[in-house]
Amino acid sequence: MPAALLGWTDTLVQGVMLGGLYGLFAVGLSLVFGVMRIVNIAHGDLIVLAAFGAIVATSASGTVPAPGLPLWIAAPLVVAAMYAFGYILQRGVLNTTIAGGELPPLLVTFGVSIVIQNLLLEFYSADPRSLAAGGLETRSVELFAGVTVGVLPLATLAIALGITAFLQWLFGRTNIGRAFRAASDDPEIAGLMGIATRHVYALATALALAVVAIAGMLLAVRTTVAPADGPNNLIYAFEAVIIGGLGSFWGTLAGGVILGISQAIGFRLSPGWGAFAGHIVFLAILALRPQGLFPRTRTQA
Amino acid sequence: MTAPDTGPSSAHWRVSQSTRAGRFGLLVWAALLAAAAALPWWADASYMRLATEFACLLVLAQMWNLLAGYGGMVSVGQQGYLGIGGYALIALADYGGINPFACVLLAGGVAAAVSVPTAALVFRLQGGHFAIGTWVVAEVFRLVASNTAALGGGSGRSLQAMREFARALREPLTYWIGLAVAAASVTGVYLLMRSRLGLALAALRDSEVAAESQGVNVRFTKVLVYVLSALGCGVAGALYFLMNLRISPDAAFTVGWSAAIIFIVVIGGIGTIEGPIIGTLLYFALRETLADFGTWYLIALGIVAIVAMVRFPKGIWGTLAERYGLYLFPVQRRVVRDP
Numbered sequence: 001m002p003a004a005l006l007g008w009t010d011t012l013v014q015g016v017m018l019g020g021l022y023g024l025f026a027v028g029l030s031l032v033f034g035v036m037r038i039v040n041i042a043h044g045d046l047i048v049l050a051a052f053g054a055i056v057a058t059s060a061s062g063t064v065p066a067p068g069l070p071l072w073i074a075a076p077l078v079v080a081a082m083y084a085f086g087y088i089l090q091r092g093v094l095n096t097t098i099a100g101g102e103l104p105p106l107l108v109t110f111g112v113s114i115v116i117q118n119l120l121l122e123f124y125s126a127d128p129r130s131l132a133a134g135g136l137e138t139r140s141v142e143l144f145a146g147v148t149v150g151v152l153p154l155a156t157l158a159i160a161l162g163i164t165a166f167l168q169w170l171f172g173r174t175n176i177g178r179a180f181r182a183a184s185d186d187p188e189i190a191g192l193m194g195i196a197t198r199h200v201y202a203l204a205t206a207l208a209l210a211v212v213a214i215a216g217m218l219l220a221v222r223t224t225v226a227p228a229d230g231p232n233n234l235i236y237a238f239e240a241v242i243i244g245g246l247g248s249f250w251g252t253l254a255g256g257v258i259l260g261i262s263q264a265i266g267f268r269l270s271p272g273w274g275a276f277a278g279h280i281v282f283l284a285i286l287a288l289r290p291q292g293l294f295p296r297t298r299t300q301a
Numbered sequence: 302m303t304a305p306d307t308g309p310s311s312a313h314w315r316v317s318q319s320t321r322a323g324r325f326g327l328l329v330w331a332a333l334l335a336a337a338a339a340l341p342w343w344a345d346a347s348y349m350r351l352a353t354e355f356a357c358l359l360v361l362a363q364m365w366n367l368l369a370g371y372g373g374m375v376s377v378g379q380q381g382y383l384g385i386g387g388y389a390l391i392a393l394a395d396y397g398g399i400n401p402f403a404c405v406l407l408a409g410g411v412a413a414a415v416s417v418p419t420a421a422l423v424f425r426l427q428g429g430h431f432a433i434g435t436w437v438v439a440e441v442f443r444l445v446a447s448n449t450a451a452l453g454g455g456s457g458r459s460l461q462a463m464r465e466f467a468r469a470l471r472e473p474l475t476y477w478i479g480l481a482v483a484a485a486s487v488t489g490v491y492l493l494m495r496s497r498l499g500l501a502l503a504a505l506r507d508s509e510v511a512a513e514s515q516g517v518n519v520r521f522t523k524v525l526v527y528v529l530s531a532l533g534c535g536v537a538g539a540l541y542f543l544m545n546l547r548i549s550p551d552a553a554f555t556v557g558w559s560a561a562i563i564f565i566v567v568i569g570g571i572g573t574i575e576g577p578i579i580g581t582l583l584y585f586a587l588r589e590t591l592a593d594f595g596t597w598y599l600i601a602l603g604i605v606a607i608v609a610m611v612r613f614p615k616g617i618w619g620t621l622a623e624r625y626g627l628y629l630f631p632v633q634r635r636v637v638r639d640p
Binding site: 033037038039041093096097100102103104106107108110111112113114115118119121122231234235238239242272273275276279280282283286287290 | 369373375377421422423425426428429430432433434436437438440441444448556559560563567571595596597599600602603604606607610611614
């Protein structure tokens with residue numbers, strides 16, 4: 001393969017891997033929006049919060065407290081903690097605002113975002129940190145002649161595919177999934193049918209934050225995270241959701257991959273333009289195909 | 302509601318927007334403006350600076366309230382127009398050779414002009430998606446500014462055209478422009494909301510479908526309000542950087558502006574003209590007393606905003622107005638009976 005073509009193939013592969021991470025960011029956002037019509041502005045900050053949770057739980061010194069847990073114990077703990085936090089956040093705060101239209105939950109999550117950012121800043125300073133994963137972050141495999149990919153990005157993409165398949169199955173085939181869809185379509189009728197919508201909403205947010213926890217830890221192993229990184233994560237997740245269209249979790253994941261590829265190409269053209277290229281693709285989709293690339297084509301039964 | 306007891310004739314009933322508190326409010330408003338205009342003679346430069354900054358935030362809060370509180374369009378990206386206003390000031394004054402003080406209004410015009418094509422894009426999104434969409438647009442503006450060498454790139458640049466003006470002239474002049482702009486924003490929103498357009502806006506906020514069926518041009522009304530809000534934010538941005546004399550992409554386009562504005566309007570009372578004024582006063586009072594606490598102060602602001610939204614969604618003024626029927630800037634239309 002000629003070197004230039006090889007370079008572009010490499011860019012494409014890196015973009016797909018990065019897109020897996022963005023897809024993971026995005027399915028959490030789209031889950032909360034899909035069930036409750038809440039756009040969670042704190043989404044990006046929750047990703048950073050989960051990352052910091054794992055970093056603190058695994059560090060043996062430097063931060064207070066420093067439990068020094070191994071990652072394989074810390075990771076499920078962080079997922080469980082975020083799941084519980086999601087349930088409490090929805091049940092205790094967001095549920096009370098949901099009846100007042102879309103403005104109150106939007107503004108409440110904006111407040112949550114500011115609180116999380118500044119709490120992290122207060123306790124852990126503005127320094128970027130990363131999560132050590134025992135050498136996994138540097139290992140790589142040769143995909144095909146001349147193109148090597150890191151084990152971690154590959155694993156991230158596989159996890160994103162797995163979680164998307166799981167959510168699609170959960171929403172389509174299980175009782176709780178049917179409850180999610182019913183509460184989304186018409187909360188009052190769902191309530192009459194015996195669905196405890198407040199509990200169902202809380203479970204949906206809890207599930208979304210469990211996905212957020214996984215995404216946050218993968219982000220922190222891949223690169224560094226700082227308390228101020230939340231807004232960018234939110235914007236990437238949001239762009240992926242809109243590019244993909246609001247049809248299915250697969251569409252959202254595909255939106256993430258397209259965003260990842262756009263950013264990788266932009267970055268290759270000029271390192272200052274990575275995020276910008278992603279924004280441009282997002283705006284182009286908005287202008288040319290506002291329903292997204294994979295909108296809902298049929299009403300779900 | 303009690304039925305009119307004078308029979309079917311409705312001659313003694315009329316729709317009124319005037320209230321006793323409203324007439325009193327007009328007097329207070331005039332007195333306050335007169336006192337404020339004289340500030341350069343009775344206060345020192347640091348107060349003038351603070352008052353100018355106050356004016357900027359008041360304008361921004363009024364504009365955000367017009368958009369979100371009256372128009373139902375929640376934006377998290379008004380800092381985009383604030384930044385464009387600031388950069389337009391630099392470009393027009395430093396490269397165009399126009400008097401920087403005159404540039405304040407022109408910069409608002411630039412922001413308004415940019416907002417027209419932007420509206421075509423972001424109006425494809427609804428509700429919360431609209432909110433983040435406007436934020437993405439502001440990010441795009443930030444990236445363009447930080448990649449434009451003539452505007453100082455990522456580190457920004459200072460307003461060089463201001464060198465010709467002595468400090469003794471610059472500070473009061475900036476302050477007076479701020480006062481005029483702040484007064485214009487309050488008066489403008491007041492008059493707008495009392496006009497037919499204001500009625501149309503209130504109608505479409507409550508139900509777009511119902512408003513449309515009553516002959517309101519929903520699309521036109523929303524775009525008009527969006528553009529007006531951009532104009533106001535552009536003017537506020539130009540004013541801020543006229544005072545600050547230095548601009549950078551991060552200072553101009555930070556989402557921190559939105560955080561402050563939203564806090565102000567939510568605490569003060571969304572959907573009222575008095576709310577943003579009270580909110581701005583409270584914001585400055587908290588900032589000046591608690592600034593030493595650094596991030597804890599911001600954490601407290603965030604928590605207060607969350608509690609306010611959950612417990613008192615109408616904010617300070619909305620709660621008071623409801624309890625005591627107090628409307629200093631009456632824009633509501635009430636049916637009153639003539640004696």
